[in-house]
Amino acid sequence: MIDDCKITDTQMKKIYKQIGQNVKHVRENEGVSQLNLALAIGHKAVGVISNSELCLQNKHFNIEHLVKISKVLNVEISEFFKDIEKI
Numbered sequence: 001m002i003d004d005c006k007i008t009d010t011q012m013k014k015i016y017k018q019i020g021q022n023v024k025h026v027r028e029n030e031g032v033s034q035l036n037l038a039l040a041i042g043h044k045a046v047g048v049i050s051n052s053e054l055c056l057q058n059k060h061f062n063i064e065h066l067v068k069i070s071k072v073l074n075v076e077i078s079e080f081f082k083d084i085e086k087i
Helices: 009-029 034-040 047-054 063-073 077-081
Strands: none
Touching (some): 034 047, 034 063
C-alpha cells in the first residue's frame, strides 16, 4: 500500500523559496539580469522573475518557467532543486 503524501502550505512555501533562491544564485553567477531573463522566457517585465525568486505575492516558478530558465542559463534543471529538504 502507498502512504498518503501530505505537504502543508508552509512546507510548499519553503520549497518554492529554495527554488527561487537557487534560480537567483545561478542567474547571478551567469551575469544575467532579471529583465534579460524575463524577456528570454517570454515575459515583458521583471515581475515574474523578481517575485518568484523571493516567493513574494504568492508567486513562484512553475515547471515551464524552470525548463525555459534552465535552457537560457545553460544549466541542468536539477540545479534549481538543490538543498530542498525531504518532507
